Every structure is written in structure tokens, then in C-alpha cells.
Amino acid sequence: MASLPSPEEDSQQLKKAFIGLGTDEDAIIEILGLRDVNQRKKIRETYHQLYNETLFDGLTKEISGDFEKAVTLWTYDPCERDARLANEALKSKKMGTKHLEIIVEMSCASSPQHLVAVRKAYCALFDCSIEEDILVSVPMPLRKILVGLVTSYRYDKEMVDKDVANLEANRLHEAIETKELAHDDVVYILSTRNFYQLRATFERYKEKHGNPIDEDIMKSGKGDLESLLKMIILCIDSPEKHFAEVVGTAILGLGTDEDSLTRAIISRAEIDMMKVKSEYLNIYKSNLDDAVIGDTFGEYRKFLVTLLGGKI
Amino acid sequence: MASLPSPEEDSQQLKKAFIGLGTDEDAIIEILGLRDVNQRKKIRETYHQLYNETLFDGLTKEISGDFEKAVTLWTYDPCERDARLANEALKSKKMGTKHLEIIVEMSCASSPQHLVAVRKAYCALFDCSIEEDILVSVPMPLRKILVGLVTSYRYDKEMVDKDVANLEANRLHEAIETKELAHDDVVYILSTRNFYQLRATFERYKEKHGNPIDEDIMKSGKGDLESLLKMIILCIDSPEKHFAEVVGTAILGLGTDEDSLTRAIISRAEIDMMKVKSEYLNIYKSNLDDAVIGDTFGEYRKFLVTLLGGKI
Known part of the structure; x- marks a missing residue:
């Protein structure tokens, strides 16, 4: 296997791709698309040092559209990427829940370390906490659930208490039956328990109450709250x-x-x-x-x- | 000024203080008491490498009582120290709010980075998140407020919006008047806003409603909820x-x-x-x-x- 070019060489090749007649998109794809997260970080830093402009300035002058969006998102540090996507989602003032997927993903399908790094990046980029922007942009009761999720710092090893799974499966069932889907208990369960524990709770729910929990939720209503909870449960479960x-x-x-x-x-x-x-x-x-x-x-x-x- | 002994020399002096007839407490005080947080970290690591026992094992065999407690707390990394103190507080099952001071202090009188580091240390030491232990050990509505506080990651630079201060001073006043001190809005304000913003809000409260907010809270009731809120406000304010x-x-x-x-x-x-x-x-x-x-x-x-x- 050929050895990887140094960050200097990559930066030089990128610069070369940017200048001259037309942009060499293939070079951009072959360099950035084949570098891992740490290598991309080094390229960002090296490019900046070498050319006194950020790699993003170089890129966005030369490419556009979906290609530009994809390349820049890929080039950001992952926590900065998610902070920017979350901010874009919150500022969009869209209705429904589809645009909130990124916030659920960073909270329920990422490590607690990544989530905290995103919150830190969010503060640095947007001069306020992500919680503050959720409170302004998202209506109740979705707001309550999202604030719970983004503020979580879950235990990250496999640790399952079967009694807790049983108890909390019952509590979730009761909340669904009584249509209190945004009850404090539901928010606490979904936002403080570790992922392994929650998967055991969902499994116990199905064993005991007959249906997968997300199906029961969707049977109980068709609003945004139900959609959001379904999304959360799927992100955690799989x-x-x-x-x-x-x-x-x-x-x-x-x-x-x-x-x-x-x-x-x-x-x-x-x-x-x-x-x-x-x-x-x-x-x-x-x-x-x-x-x-x-x-x-x-x-x-x-x-x-x-x-x-x-x-x- | 004499140059500082190396971590090796400090470790050797500590070992010397531990062995032999009687313990040389003065040496322990003069070494550990005069080293900063990074130096203590290096001594912990070096001592462990040199003697194949932790510095804590060395210490606790030789000293006792309040002196032992103070020296070991000082020797822990600050985030491990606070995680241990918080765990002790939560396991104590004491009534009232005095024992919860440590949790308020780490949330309201520390940097967001420190708070996250404490949560991480808590998970590593106690195999669950601190939120989970709060939910088990602290009754409502104190629980709700403490979970909000420990999960905060506040913006940490000076950024004050006077309109927000005015609006939220009014909202807090309304919550006090209607005796809804644990309302979601109160929890959100106290746990998502940056400290500078909150201080401006408390100042606006006093300007507009005549009394310091903590005084109005204590006038509204004498229970644990009021004491806890007073403690939180003081930690944030000063x-x-x-x-x-x-x-x-x-x-x-x-x-x-x-x-x-x-x-x-x-x-x-x-x-x-x-x-x-x-x-x-x-x-x-x-x-x-x-x-x-x-x-x-x-x-x-x-x-x-x-x-x-x-x-x-």
C-alpha cells in the first residue's frame, strides 16, 4: 500500500485543485474523501498555515450546491459539524419533527463525549447554549423532551438492571395509556438511562405489553410528540x-x-x-x-x- | 526562590513520612499542601509508579479523622473529588438541603467544563450517571431542579441580553407570586442561562420588584424548595x-x-x-x-x- 501523503502534500494538492482554469473536483474528492477524521483535522490546520486562508474559504469559492455542502460538512470537525447542523435546524423554524432529527441523533445515537463536545462547539460558534436555542425555537412539549436529551450525559458501558427495566417498561406503558407522553418520568427515563438499559426496557415492554413500544406510541396519537418519541426510540434501539x-x-x-x-x-x-x-x-x-x-x-x-x- | 522538588523527590519524601516510627504529618502538609492541582496529579502518578500502591492507600494507612479527609480530598483530582462528595451526599439520604450544597456548587459556582468533568468522573466511579442517583435519592420537586442544574452546559462568556433579563425577572416574579417555584420556566432559566445573564436578571428583579429575589423566595415559604433556590441564587450571584x-x-x-x-x-x-x-x-x-x-x-x-x- 502506498503511504499516505503528508498534510502538507494534501494541502498543496488541494490548493492546486482550487486554482487554475476550472476546479479539479476529482482531486478534492480523492483527497478529502479518503482521509479520516484526524487526517482531515491536520489538513485543515496545515492548509490554513500554508495559505493564510481557511480550507473552507478555499473550498466554498470553488464548489457549490450539494457537493459543496457535503464536502464542507465532511471537512468540519464532527462536533462542529453537528453543532452547525443543529443550529441550522433550530433557526429554520420548520414545523413538524423531521428537521429535529439531527438533535435526536446527536443525543441518542452518539457517545456522551461527542454530545458534550457538540454542546461546547455550539456555545463557541453561536454565543449561547443549544438548550437556550431549543427553548426559543421548539414548542412545548417537544421542547421539554429535546432539552432533556441534549443535556444528557449517559453512563456509557453495558450495565443493565432488569428490575429497573421492568419498572420503567411499566411506567412507560402507563404514560402511553394515559396519554402523558411528555411526563417528567418519560423524559427522565429517556434522557438519563444508558443505551443498554433502555434497550432492555424496550424489550421488556414488548414482552410484557405485547407490542413494540414505538408501535403503541403511534397508536396513541399521530402528532409531533408521537413522531418525535418514535424517532428517539429508534435512534436508541438501533x-x-x-x-x-x-x-x-x-x-x-x-x-x-x-x-x-x-x-x-x-x-x-x-x-x-x-x-x-x-x-x-x-x-x-x-x-x-x-x-x-x-x-x-x-x-x-x-x-x-x-x-x-x-x-x- | 528555591526550585520546587520534582514529583519523584516529593513522592520519596511522602513515602519517608509514611514509614518509620510515627507518621511525619508536617512533611505531608508541607508537600501536598503547597503543590498546585497539576503538581498533585504528577505526584499521584509518580508515587503509584514508584511504590506500586496508590498515594491514597499510603495516606489512609497513616493518617485519620478530619485531617485524613481533608488531605485525601485535596489530593484527588478536583472533578473526582466533587464526584465523590456528590455521591456521598446522595447516598447519605439526609433530609433537608444542606447536604445538597456540593451539587449546587458544582453546577452553579463552577465552570461548565468542570461540571462535565465531574459527571464523567461520576460515571467512571459509580457506574451510573449522577442524574440517575439524583432521581433515586432526592424527592420532587428538588429532584427536578437539581437534574436541571447538573445537566447544564452554560455559555461561559459575558453575554447579557437586557430584554431577556427583564422578561425573565418578570417570569420569576410571577412564579414566586403564584408559588410555582418549580415550574419548568424557573428550572430552564436557572439551568440554561449563563451566569452573567442570570446576575443581570436578579439585578433587574430587585430594581423592578423592590426586593432581592432570594428574599422574596424566603418570604413565600420556608420549605426545602425555598432553601434550595436561595442557595442556587447565591451560588450564581456571588x-x-x-x-x-x-x-x-x-x-x-x-x-x-x-x-x-x-x-x-x-x-x-x-x-x-x-x-x-x-x-x-x-x-x-x-x-x-x-x-x-x-x-x-x-x-x-x-x-x-x-x-x-x-x-x-
Whole structure:
């Protein structure tokens, strides 16, 4: 295997790709698309030192559209990326819950360390805490649940108490029956328990009450609160399934939802993309890579396929 | 100025103080009491490497009582120290709010970075999140407020919005008037706003509604909820005044409350002890150092006085 170019060499190649007649998009894809999170960090720093401009300034002058969005998101440090995506979601003032996915993902499908790093990046970038922006932008009772989630710092090892799982499965069932889905107890359970414990609780719920908890929630109502809780439960229970569905929904709907597609692939490319692909195959009976190729175009397609580990 | 001994030399001197006939307490005081947080960390690591036992094992075999408690708390990394103190408080199952001071202090009189580090240490030491232990050990509505506080990650620069201060001063006033002190809004205000913003809000409260907010709270009731809120407001508004009062109360009551005295001095020795001393003088018209000397004995006294920067 050829040894990796140094951050200096990568920066020089990127600069070369930016200048001259036309932009060398392939070079951008081949350099940034094939560097891991630490290598990209070094390239960002080195490029800045060498050329006295940020790599982002270099990139955004030369590329545009979905390709630009994807490359810049990929080039940010992951905690800065999520802080920016969360801020964009909160500022969008959209209705519903779809745009809040990023906040659920960073809280329920990431490590507690990553979540805290995102909160720190958020403060540094936007001069207030993410909680403050949630309080302004998200209506009750979604607000209450999201504040609970983003402020969590869960124990991160496998530690399951079966009695707690039983007790809390019952408490969740009661909350669903009485339609008190945003009760303090529900928020506390979902935002303080570790992921292993919560999975055991959801399993116990199904054993004891007959249906998966997310199905019971969706039977109890069709509002934003129910959708949000379903999203939370899926992110906790199976992040790979959640992200497979984000990709599937982005592709299979009328027109492509590039923002969601980009976010899902970039978020998970270095975490659990193999699992996401296998879940995708499982749900949609087709190949995730093929689906992405069939539904995207040009440099944007090339870049995503590179992140997915393929060649085009 | 003589140069500082290396961590190896300090470790050797400590080992020497532990072995032999009787323990050389003065050496322990002079070494550990005069090393800053980073130096103590290096000594912990070096001692462990050199003697294949932790410094804590060495210490606790040789010293006891309040002196032992103070020296070990001082020797822990500050985030581990606070995690242990918080755990002890939560496991004590005491009534009232006095024992919850440590949790308020780490949330309202510390940096957001320190608070997160304490939560991380708590998970590592006690196999669950601090939130989970609060939910088990603290009754409602104190529980709700403490969970809000410990999960905060406040913006940490000076950023004050006067309109927000005005609005939230009114909201707090309304909550006090209607005796809804644990309303979601109150918890959100106290646990998401930065300290500068909150101080502006409390000031606006006084301007507009005539009394300091903590006085109005205490007029509205005499329960645990009111005491807890008063403690929170004081920690946010003036940590040095809070700690001066902790020392004062520990000393001036019937008998000395050594645990509180130790905690206050050890927590603030490297942060704002000069300010605490000046607040103490202001409140009690006497010197904090003299008060400590007058109310403590033996090695414990010597150690505290060393931390306070004095000689005995």
C-alpha cells in the first residue's frame, strides 16, 4: 500500500485543485474523501498555515450546491459539524419533527463525549447554549423532551438492571395509556438511562405489553410528540436502522432530500456504515450504494460513493 | 526562590513520612499542601509508579479523622473529588438541603467544563450517571431542579441580553407570586442561562420588584424548595459570598461542621480564596484565617491554614 501523503502534500494538492482554469473536483474528492477524521483535522490546520486562508474559504469559492455542502460538512470537525447542523435546524423554524432529527441523533445515537463536545462547539460558534436555542425555537412539549436529551450525559458501558427495566417498561406503558407522553418520568427515563438499559426496557415492554413500544406510541396519537418519541426510540434501539431509514426516505420520496442523505452518510461513514448498509438491505431489499448512485448526480454522487467506500 | 522538588523527590519524601516510627504529618502538609492541582496529579502518578500502591492507600494507612479527609480530598483530582462528595451526599439520604450544597456548587459556582468533568468522573466511579442517583435519592420537586442544574452546559462568556433579563425577572416574579417555584420556566432559566445573564436578571428583579429575589423566595415559604433556590441564587450571584457563609456557618454553629469547612476551603483554595476571605470579613467582621485557627485543632488545623496561605 502506498503511504499516505503528508498534510502538507494534501494541502498543496488541494490548493492546486482550487486554482487554475476550472476546479479539479476529482482531486478534492480523492483527497478529502479518503482521509479520516484526524487526517482531515491536520489538513485543515496545515492548509490554513500554508495559505493564510481557511480550507473552507478555499473550498466554498470553488464548489457549490450539494457537493459543496457535503464536502464542507465532511471537512468540519464532527462536533462542529453537528453543532452547525443543529443550529441550522433550530433557526429554520420548520414545523413538524423531521428537521429535529439531527438533535435526536446527536443525543441518542452518539457517545456522551461527542454530545458534550457538540454542546461546547455550539456555545463557541453561536454565543449561547443549544438548550437556550431549543427553548426559543421548539414548542412545548417537544421542547421539554429535546432539552432533556441534549443535556444528557449517559453512563456509557453495558450495565443493565432488569428490575429497573421492568419498572420503567411499566411506567412507560402507563404514560402511553394515559396519554402523558411528555411526563417528567418519560423524559427522565429517556434522557438519563444508558443505551443498554433502555434497550432492555424496550424489550421488556414488548414482552410484557405485547407490542413494540414505538408501535403503541403511534397508536396513541399521530402528532409531533408521537413522531418525535418514535424517532428517539429508534435512534436508541438501533441507530443503524434509523440511519438506513433516513437514507431510504431521502431517496424514495418524491425528489431526493439531499440534506438528509448527506447528513446520514457523513455522520455514519466513520462509525457504523457497514451496519447501516446491511440494515438498508434488510428493510428495502436493495443495495444502499446502488440506491445512492441511482438517485444522485455528478460530483456530489462521486463524493458520496467515495465516502461509502466505493469507486465510480 | 528555591526550585520546587520534582514529583519523584516529593513522592520519596511522602513515602519517608509514611514509614518509620510515627507518621511525619508536617512533611505531608508541607508537600501536598503547597503543590498546585497539576503538581498533585504528577505526584499521584509518580508515587503509584514508584511504590506500586496508590498515594491514597499510603495516606489512609497513616493518617485519620478530619485531617485524613481533608488531605485525601485535596489530593484527588478536583472533578473526582466533587464526584465523590456528590455521591456521598446522595447516598447519605439526609433530609433537608444542606447536604445538597456540593451539587449546587458544582453546577452553579463552577465552570461548565468542570461540571462535565465531574459527571464523567461520576460515571467512571459509580457506574451510573449522577442524574440517575439524583432521581433515586432526592424527592420532587428538588429532584427536578437539581437534574436541571447538573445537566447544564452554560455559555461561559459575558453575554447579557437586557430584554431577556427583564422578561425573565418578570417570569420569576410571577412564579414566586403564584408559588410555582418549580415550574419548568424557573428550572430552564436557572439551568440554561449563563451566569452573567442570570446576575443581570436578579439585578433587574430587585430594581423592578423592590426586593432581592432570594428574599422574596424566603418570604413565600420556608420549605426545602425555598432553601434550595436561595442557595442556587447565591451560588450564581456571588460564589465567594456563598463559600464565606459555608465557612461561617460551619464555624459559628454549635460545634464545628468539619466536612463543610473542609469542602469550602479545598474547593476554593485554588479558585477565589482571596475573594472568599474578603467576603467573610465583610459578613462576619472577623478574619477567616483567625476563625479557622480558633475553631480547629492539630494537624487538621495546620493543613487548612497551609491551604489558606498562612503559616502556623
